[in-house]
Amino acid sequence: MADVDSLRRLLTPQGREALELAVARKPDETAFLAEFQFLSRRFPEDIARAAVEQAILRRKAAAKFTSAGRMFFTRVALEQSTSEAVARHRAKRFAGSSLILDLGCGIGGDSLALASMAPVIAVDHDHLRLVLLAANARALGLDASVTPLLADLNFPAWRIPEHTAAFFDPERRTQTRRLRKVASYRPSLETALALLPDLQGLAVKVGPAVNREEIANLDCEIEFVSLHGELKEATLWFADFCSGTTRATLLPGPHTLLPEDESPAGVSPPAAYLYEPDPAVLRAGLVRTLAHRIQAAQIDETIGYLTSDQLVETPFARRFRIIDVLPFGLKRLTRRLREMGVGRVTIKKRGSPVDVEDFARRMKLRGESEAIVILTRAQAEPIMIIVEEIARGRLA
Secondary structure, three states: OOOHHHHHHHOOHHHHHHHHHHHHOOOOHHHHHHHHHHHHOOOOHHHHHHHHHHHHHHHHHOOOOOOHHHOOOOHHHHHHOOOHHHHHHHHHHHOOOOEEEEEOOOOOHHHHHHOOOOOEEEEEOOHHHHHHHHHHHHHOOOOOOEEEEEOOOOOOOOOOOOOEEEEEOOEOEOOOOEOOOHHHOEOOHHHHHOOHHHOOEEEEEEOOOOOHHHHOOOOOEEEEEEEOOEEEEEEEEEEOOOOOOEEEEEEOOOEEEOOOOOOOOOEOOOOOEEEEEOHHHHHOOOHHHHHHHHOOEEOOOOOOOEEEOOOOOOOOEEEEEEEEEEEOOHHHHHHHHHHOOEEEEEEEEOOOOOOHHHHHHHHOOOOOEEEEEEEEEEOOEEEEEEEEEEOOOOOO
16 A cells, blocks of 8 residues: 555445455465456546455464454564554553653554553654554544644654653665664654653663663663564663663563562583573663573573473573584584484574575485574583474473
8 A cells, every 4th residue: 555545445335345456365475466456347447456464464464463463564564563563562561641642653554452441642754654553443443542643753843741651663774775873763763762851750662682881871771572472672660760771572472570689690512401581681781680580500601501401391592402512513413313313404503604594505415304503602611412303382
């Protein structure tokens, strides 16, 4: 959907009929032309095109939104939108606010979740995204709680009522690249911080790869959030929302890890079991906290893998049974895997410069079994660890 007129045509009775038919046919990208030609026999071309595009986007959006089948998207806005699970988790910290400003709301991934806590004024400089937000709020029965506002995000002076909180989601990419540095965000972080004295609390969305040194002087908490083991977002929490320095949150759950014992965890050669901390734990710098919690040691002071002779259930790490540990070497690994009858191998690495795809291809395995191999370092030496993953809930 490229413009406001396309959305408006889809909201007409004829447009809704076309969209309903397009969605029922479950098209994907490869079927666009065939589906467009099919719908064009019954509907005007502009409506047919918009309906097929929206049907494709709704299929993609189902991974992010439980109500995707009733919502409206653009390709870029969908890519940039917050997953519903993450937005709902974040919204809980806004409980008790009388009014919430969603600054840089996009198509409303966060606005719709925040509306369950308090009325939301959703601000963006993009007219199309606000129209999409309004349509999505109406589709989900939240239009009375979400007020779209077209405004430049370099806000003029705001008269902010008491008990107002704000969520600030600045642009973190141009048309061609991501903006890695916080100082490059548009509008700048300073723009949002200027509102802070008048706010009950402020949350700022930043890239999960944010350089911690860039925010070291800010009086805030940083929370790293992963969803199903994939690092999704980081949020800076200010004022009443700030409850510490850092945290790692895993969804679903939520499971939250806060700094506890950050003393050295000790270093040990790989033992019976290996633990791979969730990426949110790694980015939050809480590997030592996790090590003390599960009574494990690091295999190397510079590597995030933990090891122990005891198998402990934890949501904060994947668990592996160690089958063998070998000094680094392609021939050595190939010979061992062939002895094990392995024909398919998954290679993971941390702290290794190896091209894993080339490494796996050169082994030319032909067995029937599968294996996982981790290329890493232990006490500064390159090693290879053959492992078997242990599913959550299993004790051995």
